[in-house]
Amino acid sequence: MARVVVDVMLKPEILDPQGQAVANALPRLGVTDVTSVRIGRRIEIEFEGAPDLDRAREIADKLLANPVIEDFTIHVHEDAAAEVA
Amino acid sequence: MRIGVVTFPGSLDDGDAARAARIAGADVVRLWHGDPDLHGVDAVVLPGGFSYGDALRCGAIARFAPAMDSIVDAARGGLPVLGICNGFQILCEAHLLPGALTRNQHLHFRNRDQFLRVESTDTAWTNSFTAGQEILIPVKNGEGCYVADQRTLDQLEAEGRVVARYIRGNPNGSQRDIAAITNEAGNVVGIMPHPEHAVEALTGPSLDGLGFFTSVLRALAGSSAGANAGGHQ
Numbered sequence: 151m152a153r154v155v156v157d158v159m160l161k162p163e164i165l166d167p168q169g170q171a172v173a174n175a176l177p178r179l180g181v182t183d184v185t186s187v188r189i190g191r192r193i194e195i196e197f198e199g200a201p202d203l204d205r206a207r208e209i210a211d212k213l214l215a216n217p218v219i220e221d222f223t224i225h226v227h228e229d230a231a232a233e234v235a
Numbered sequence: 236m237r238i239g240v241v242t243f244p245g246s247l248d249d250g251d252a253a254r255a256a257r258i259a260g261a262d263v264v265r266l267w268h269g270d271p272d273l274h275g276v277d278a279v280v281l282p283g284g285f286s287y288g289d290a291l292r293c294g295a296i297a298r299f300a301p302a303m304d305s306i307v308d309a310a311r312g313g314l315p316v317l318g319i320c321n322g323f324q325i326l327c328e329a330h331l332l333p334g335a336l337t338r339n340q341h342l343h344f345r346n347r348d349q350f351l352r353v354e355s356t357d358t359a360w361t362n363s364f365t366a367g368q369e370i371l372i373p374v375k376n377g378e379g380c381y382v383a384d385q386r387t388l389d390q391l392e393a394e395g396r397v398v399a400r401y402i403r404g405n406p407n408g409s410q411r412d413i414a415a416i417t418n419e420a421g422n423v424v425g426i427m428p429h430p431e432h433a434v435e436a437l438t439g440p441s442l443d444g445l446g447f448f449t450s451v452l453r454a455l456a457g458s459s460a461g462a463n464a465g466g467h468q
Contacts (some may be wrong), residue, residue, distance in 0.1 A: 164382060165408075167342050176310060213299070216292055216328065218335045 152197040153227035158215045159190035194227065201226045208217040236261050236455045238448070239276030239325060240439035241306070243268040247284035248319065248431060255431040256280065259448030268300040277312050278315040278359070279306055279450045281322025283375075293336060293378050303329060315359035315451050316423045320376055323415075324424030332389070332416055332425045334383030339376065340408025346375035348440040349406055350430050351399040351414050358421040359454040361398055363446040370443035374406050374414075374428040381409035381416075381427070391416055398424055406453075 160166050166188050173187040191215050195206055206224050215222040242249045253263045264276050266288075273279070286297035297303065307329050310316045318326040327330045339345060350371050353364040363401040364370070373455050383391070388411055398415035405412050407427070413427035430444030 163384075164337065167340050167408075171342055177359055203293065213295060216295065216335055218327070218333075219337060224414070 152199060152201040154197070154203060154224055155227050156206060156210045156214050156222055156224045157190060158193065158194040158210070158220050158222045159188065160196065160222055161219055164219045181233045216233045236277070236454050238262070238281045238451070239264045239266040239272075240345050241266045241268060241279060241302055242299060243284070243286035243321075245285040245288055246282050246321070248429065249282040249284070251429075251431040252280045252282040252319065255434040257443060259352065260452055260461060261448065262405055264304055265415050268297065268302045271301040271305045273302070273305050273309060277455050279309075280315065280431075281306075281318040281325050281440060282431070283320030283322060283450050284456055286321055286325065289378075293330070294326075294328040297321075297325045298322070298328040298367045307331060310418075310423050313420065315454060317447060317451070318423075318425040319429055319431060320379070320427055324378070326423060331423050332380055332418055333334055333463045334416070336376075337380045337382050337429070338378050339380050341405075344375070344377040345379070345406040346358050346373065347406065348372070349374035349401060349414075350403045351428060352402045353399050355398045355417060355421075357393050357395065358398055358417045358424050358450075360417075360424040360447045360450050363450040365392045370404065370446070371431075372428045372430050372433040372442045372444045373440065374461050375402075375456055376407060376427055379407040379409065379427040381407075381413045383410065386452075388413075399428075399465050439461070 167191045171188040176184050210222045238256040240249050240253045256263050264274050282439040310331050324336045327335050348371055353368045354368050356364050396417050398417050400412040403412050417424045433439035433441050433444030
């Protein structure tokens, strides 16, 4: 299995109203020591052959993330790497 | 004059946009997202709705539609393009306009009649208005909060590219109350509220929306007469 994981997050300076809504709900669970919640998106891409980080980076840059408001990181899925090893 | 209205899977307001263009006096050509041929239209409207179900981000997938490749090229060459709501989101995703539209700050879908102040009348789509004119058209969006970095916002302001601002209340948290912007050339305009829903007394809160469609006809008539009516200073 050749799986690349792309994590997309709103840039730190972009307001995340969803994350704020979650943070505001936490005291109702009795959680009072959380200062910030930010919500992002995890995307798993499977390639036919070996995981291609460069291709994945290109896909992330062109489509999966909007560089105006979002940052992304990519890595090969660890379980998949273990299977390969 | 022939105005093309693009239909994507999930477009909702293509019918109203076509109707508004027709009421303004244009010949309307319905364009299909999968067809790269623009059929010789003189201007294009990208309508509101939820293209591709807003999958990933609003407008992110529509941007790669075959029709969009042609529209991006033509817009760079001066073709007037108006993106309304989802169309505005598509224009930002296609990098024809700067910034992005994000989730409304209060997280609620907002639909109501909204007052705007038209601030730039130099664009192909707003030359029928007077600078500072207050208009009333419907707004309806869940992801209409306009964001851009401070430098971009300052540049838009300095170059007179904020086309319209929300007044008497900002419905979505947009930075600097921005409701509509234009590109450097003034031929591409993105607007979050819906001028196409304010063209008839029976169904709209005003007839103010018609001005966007009569403006482009005027710009096109001017440019065909040799003047650069679509230009923006």
